[in-house]
Amino acid sequence: MRFLRLIRITFICWRYGLDELLLESIHHPVATFLMKMTRLGRKYSKPRGERLREALETLGPIFVKFGQVLSTRRDLVPHDIADELALLQDKVPPFASEKAVEMIEKSLGKPLNELFAEFNLTPHASASVAQVHIAYLFNGKKVAVKVLRPGMLSVIEKDLALMRSFASLVQRYIPDGKRLKPKEVVAEFDQYLHDELDLQVEAANCSQLRRNFINDPKRAGLLLVPEVFWEYSSKDVFTMEWMEGIPINRIDELKAHGVDIAKLARMGVEIFFTQVFDDGFFHADMHPGNILVSLEEKTFGQYIAVDFGIVGSLSEFDKNYLAQNFLAFFQRDYRRVAQLHIESGWVPRDTREELLEGAVRTVCEPHFDRPLSEISLGQVLMRLFQTSRRFNVEIQPQLVLLQKTLLNIEGMGRELDPNLDLWQTAKPFLEKWMWQRIGPQGFASRLKKEAAQWSGILPALPRLLQQNLSKEDYSAEILKALQTLSAEQKQRKRLAWVGTGIALASFAMVVYFVVLPML
């Protein structure tokens, strides 16, 4: 079976001229000869990116997903190809509703009529790995039931095995193979796909995002996230609150309902920066299909997020890196950007600061050619990552994900309001965040965080000290130090006795010769 699949893949690659793409990159006479042989008079009217996109669409959903993930790795893939891969769409027909019902009943262990008061058999939406049905719980709540496409796991395991073999070949035989890191890319994709195929992961992401926004009254007016119904969810089924709204790209419709579009654009940036800098946890699949706007009376004009398959998490280190770089960039302090990279160990310690500064200046300065309001933070970040790579920096996948999401947010924001000044909206966040870190508030909160550890460490301190003192390698040194100390103390004691003696004798003499004759 695997062999047949391999033959089919090879045939499709040949049909779309992908063999040429591969052989072109091997600068060897044998490769050139093979290229001429396999071409056999074929001529391609379409550019290579388009051919690759069409081939992936023909190869099926897993390859489509792979292309979509690859399109976000502009650090590895040439721009013409990445642009084309970004257009990849899942063109898959919905699967039979009987299959969906079978999956729900098997996974949740109850017949459908015991689970839902009403279940719409016609899918509301369908994509490569899942489809969404509308249903009603017995308490009358309208819900979205996302069901995994049956048999996906076995298909992906086979395709992933082939991709892994192919990645090993590329890494070994293509001259640029190591730089492209094919094995790592496939491993990353493997992780991503398995997460996407476990709807419990998505439900947990949704639940976390909702908690982050619902518990803070200052944020409650910004983003609505559906409630998860855990009782009706599993690895294969995800049941959540149905969210009523209009997709954000239907601008005319939103305007007609009286939504303030400029405010909506600003709110989008605010929501993104809140997720990134306050929570370090962000929705990373912000395409217009996944963002709706509420028209309900109580929540009018608020954002609604759906589809939580891809989220990004950032550490304090990542946030610090981003905030400091953005702030330094907008002050055109390229020396600081270079220093930040060296100080944080992102580039080798012996990197020459002025060389890195020059490289950063070269990529950043052209951006200041236009007004601040037109600068794309996503582009800046992308260029910065490209420069860093030249200096042997490994950019973390979560930062690449963030950069891609930032580009989406900017694109969406500017579509809503071409005058949106992204920096004006983002700057207060970064400044507030930096102040919270380095100001007294930050100090106090870090102290508070550490306090929990101290309460455990402090009472144990004498024991830990005694344990360390009894360690062999320390004991000799400590003994010597103690001996020196005690010798010094003895000497000091002796001197003290002599001093006291002299003082007493002087006192006695004064009394005998001066005080007594006066009486």
Ligand SMILES: Nc1ncnc2c1ncn2[C@@H]1O[C@H](COP(=O)(O)OP(=O)(O)OP(=O)(O)O)[C@@H](O)[C@H]1O
């Ligand atoms: N809770 C919900 N309330 C209202 N509509 C929803 C909800 N969840 C999903 N949808 C609708 O169903 C569509 C598909 O859902 P979702 O994006 O989660 O599926 P998907 O298989 O991950 O699709 P893709 O990966 O192509 O975005 C969404 O674009 C949205 O229109």
